[in-house]
Amino acid sequence: MRSLFRDPGRLEADPGAGALANATTDLVRALLTSAAHDERDQRVREAMDNSLATRIMTYTRRHLTDPDLGPERIAAVRAISERQLYVVLARAGIRLEQWLIAERLEAACQLLASPRHATLPVSALAARCGFTSPSHFTRRFRAAYGPTPSQWRRHRARDRSERVRLRALITRTRC
DSSP: OHHHHHOHHHHHTSTTHHHHHHHHHHHHHHHHHHHHSOTTSHHHHHHHHHHHHHHHHHHHHHTTTOTTOSHHHHHHHTTSOHHHHHHHHHHTTOOHHHHHHHHHHHHHHHHHHOGGGTTSOHHHHHHHTTOSOHHHHHHHHHHHHSSOHHHHHHHHHHHHHHHHHHHHHHHHHHO
């Protein structure tokens, strides 16, 4: 904490800075609340649950691409029961399975749109995003976005080539 205080600019550029800020705020809130009140107090329980939910989500985001990431593993890492895991997340308004799928689909969209991954087969891309079945991935992707992953990729590639062509035209016109 001291080094972060002395050099906040270093942390500011880190992509995990927002998650760290939320987690730190929740943990400090939980510490202050527990120091000021009896543990049976509802506010203490809520503060502790909120900080636990933040820690759970931080861990889950870090391991999102692991295909075996699920409630059993997440609960074991946090040393709580699966039932407690679902209770804590429900209080935070999170439905674990839907959230995991949505996060994985978002990661897939980024890979599909990336020229660097243009030759990566959709099945390999699905595996990189934590999906164990390409058909399950395609069904979920289509339900969330409309087109299949392949159609979405082709559409993005067409848009990208149009933008490149327009930039070239603008550059030639300016010269």
